[in-house]
Amino acid sequence: MNALMYCLKDKKYSWCYETTPQPRANNRVFFWPRGKVMGGSSSLNAMVYVRGHPYDYDRWEQEGAKGWSYADCLPYFKKAQTHQLGGDDYRGDSGPLYVSRGKWNNPLYHAFVDAGLQAGYQHTEDCNGFKQEGFGHFDMTIKNGVRCNASMAYIHPILSKxxxxxxxxxxxxxxxxxxxxxxxxxxxxxxxxxxxxxxxxxxxxxxxxxxxxxxxxxxxxxxxxxxxxxxxxxxxxxPGVGENLQDHLEVYIQYKCSKPVTLYKYQWKFPWNMVTTGLQWFITKSGAASTTHMEAGSFFRSSSKVAHPDIQIHFLPSVVIDHGQKMGTCHAFQGHSGTMRATSRGNLKLKSTNPFDSPLINPNYLQTEQDIVDFRACVRLTTEIFSQKAFDEFREEVLDKNLRLNSNDEIDSFVRSTSETAYHPCGTAKMxxxxxxxxxxxxxxxxxxxxxxxxxxxxxxxxxxxGNLNAPVIMMAEKAADMILGVPPLPK
Ligand SMILES: Cc1cc2nc3c(=O)[nH]c(=O)nc-3n(C[C@H](O)[C@H](O)[C@H](O)COP(=O)(O)OP(=O)(O)OC[C@H]3O[C@@H](n4cnc5c(N)ncnc54)[C@H](O)[C@@H]3O)c2cc1C
CATH class of the missing domain: 3.50.50.60 (FAD/NAD(P)-binding domain)
Structure with missing residues (x-):
């Protein structure tokens, strides 16, 4: 996890893009890391394996992507995957991309799911299977304690072949x-x-x-x-090149934790822990360095009028500050909570004809009123979840004193001043x-x-x-490979 974060601002491994100042987000410039290595962003991402909702792909088809409905895409998700739990109607068992589940040996994961149930939401056994909606495990692209990025999955095995x-x-x-x-x-x-x-x-x-x-x-x-x-x-x-830019924005809702069960102990302030954790990983590929720690999460709806979940929380028994560049100062946990189908659309334009000049990236965050309204619900519902009984033994005060819920203005101000990219830009050369x-x-x-x-x-x-984009991109690549080879698509 920490190794992931160290690379994000290193220009050797990351493109380190920046957006233009965002007027609806207090004119902030957002930092956008992208992988500049074999495997691309899958080599420095958070390894959460999420496919999205079936309705997303059915919507793609309605938007003109013929042959990309969920029924068309599911066989390719399965083809790409080997799931630790074996194959079934949704999971693959012989693909290059290895997907596993964490050991869930932190009581905070259980508290998070219990809190979701106490707040009235459902449990889901597999958010990539029959039912995305609910609280439960998040799958991870990790094989035997090691990141399974696109390069490990697809390139390394054929290098000498x-x-x-x-x-x-x-x-x-x-x-x-x-x-x-x-x-x-x-x-x-x-x-x-x-x-x-x-x-x-x-x-x-x-x-x-x-x-x-x-x-x-x-x-x-x-x-x-x-x-x-x-x-x-x-x-x-x-004219569509560079237009239609979309991303997921999220806020970090962070609480001080009353028990020493978070990742706070894994930082250089405690060198012994870092050395032993590193050694354990190098020798046995196990321990705290062998997981992404985003082992639990949830998908739920902001209201019953929404057809399928529009809010996602990644739960983390730690806090992320400045893209992981700064360490927390106490035991704490957080939910990365975000809306999943923003209506704002941005664009990307050339700054110059020099290919080494970064383009001008304008995601137009929170441009529409709808997006800020949706975020109000997102913040209210997320704090409601963390206020449930299941967290009583862990939860102390909210870390960001600007998180106040007395009025829409207060929530809007929190969102505009603290929201961050979930690192999911897409749509700029749309199908x-x-x-x-x-x-x-x-x-x-x-x-x-x-x-x-x-x-x-x-x-x-x-x-x-x-949901997150890595698994979908790999599915798309599998599907495109058949198109390039000119073979018929896998049966639905
Ligand atoms: C910090 C971070 C965390 C993330 N966490 C998750 C997560 O937990 N789960 C998830 O599903 N998704 C996550 N994502 C998003 C996900 O990784 C990306 O959406 C996905 O990898 C995008 O795949 P891609 O093939 O479109 O682009 P990329 O993976 O970015 O690949 C593009 C590749 O092309 C190379 N390239 C670009 N331009 C050129 C050029 N001109 N010449 C030569 N090479 C070039 C790049 O260096 C890179 O290797 C995260 C992303 C980031 C940055």
Whole structure:
């Protein structure tokens, strides 16, 4: 867990993006880490394995992503996965991505789920199975105490298997080479040298929600008027590139804990604990360093009028301060609580034609009144859960004195001043039907108007899912692989 946090602000491993100042969030600039290593963000994420709700995928299909309903996607979730508990109607048992459950040996996990039940919510045995809604275990992409990122799952096992697999590290793609309306290769920089990779069949971008649209724009694929202003010749006029940016925002509701059961003891203030924990992990891959500690969580609705859960809490027997860069000062626990289907839409634009310049990222957080109304419910309901009897033996005061619930204004002020990204940007090269002017790729992930070019990553999500994005991206990659190979999709 801590090892994860150390990397987020290290430019060697993370792109360390920043948003533009967000007017509805007190003009704050939000820090957006993204993985700059093999495995991408799955190599520095929190390893929570969540698929989202079936209705999300059915909505995708209605939004124009033909063939991406839940029934279409479920076989690929299963194909990708080996679940520690074995296969069933929802879980896979022979895929590359290993998914496990924590040992739940912290009493706070039990308190969290009990508190949810006491507050009137349901229990769920598997939030990725038949019923997302409820309180229970969160699955994690961890195999025998070790992170199972996209690289460990998919690349490492085939490194020496395929002679035609060439991996170029320390390399940055700077442009897709388009001849006429056909993508024929990629220009990239490796240690200051400009190089070219020619595609025999097609070019597939998977740079993530920031970098894929950035690369498309640099290659002349985007809004023709805006490209012209930057002097970039337009290869395809696709106004949707960089638009439709969506993310999950969350607040951290943190309480001082009266018992020494949190992760407070695992910091360099207590070097002996750190050394023994590290040694235990290196020798046996067990102990406190072998879990993400987000072993429990919940999905519930802000009101009975909502069709499926719109609030998610990740429970953590610790506190996160400044993306894990600062340590807590006492035993404490928190719920990362956020709304899952914000209505605000942001965008991303080129700052310049230099590929090494970060783009201008404007998520437009809390732009709509609906989003702030939803967050009021989110904060009220989350604090109500933590005020249940199950937490009485652990809960002391709220750590952030700005968390006051006397009026909507007080809650709004807390949300605007403390909310943080849940690190889930998506939608910036969205999939849609060919008559949708804002679509960038078709339902086979092919860039509209350009031959032999696909995008396969979180940027092509038509809209954000009700949950974390890593498992869905891996499912999408599995599904896209069949499209690329030209084989029929797995049966529903
Ligand atoms: C701190 C953090 C915590 C998270 N926690 C969770 C979690 O617990 N559970 C969960 O499900 N999701 C989590 N996420 C989100 C999840 O990891 C991402 O949504 C998912 O990995 C996105 O996959 P992607 O393929 O779209 O992009 P990425 O995983 O970001 O992959 C993009 C890859 O392309 C590379 N790249 C980009 N541009 C170029 C270029 N021009 N040339 C060459 N290479 C390039 C990048 O370096 C990277 O390796 C978290 C994310 C972060 C950052």
């Amino acid at each position: 395929y002679k035609n697999l060439k991996i170029s590290t320390n390399s940055m793609a700077t442009k897709v080479i388009v001849e006429g309306s056909k993508a024929v290769g990629v220009e990239y920089k490796q240690n200051d040298a400009t190089k070219y990779a020619r595609a025999r069949k097609e070019v597939i971008l998977c740079g993530g929600s920031i970098n894929s649209p950035q690369l498309l724009l640099l290659s002349g694929i985007g809004n023709a008027d805006e490209l012209r202003k930057l002097g970039i010749p337009c290869a395809a006029n696709l 849609g039907s060919e008559n949708d002017k804002s679509a960038v790729v078709d339902s086979k992930c092919r860039v509209l108007g350009i031959d032999k070019l696909r995008v396969v990553d979180a940027s092509i999500m038509p809209s954000i899912l009700s």
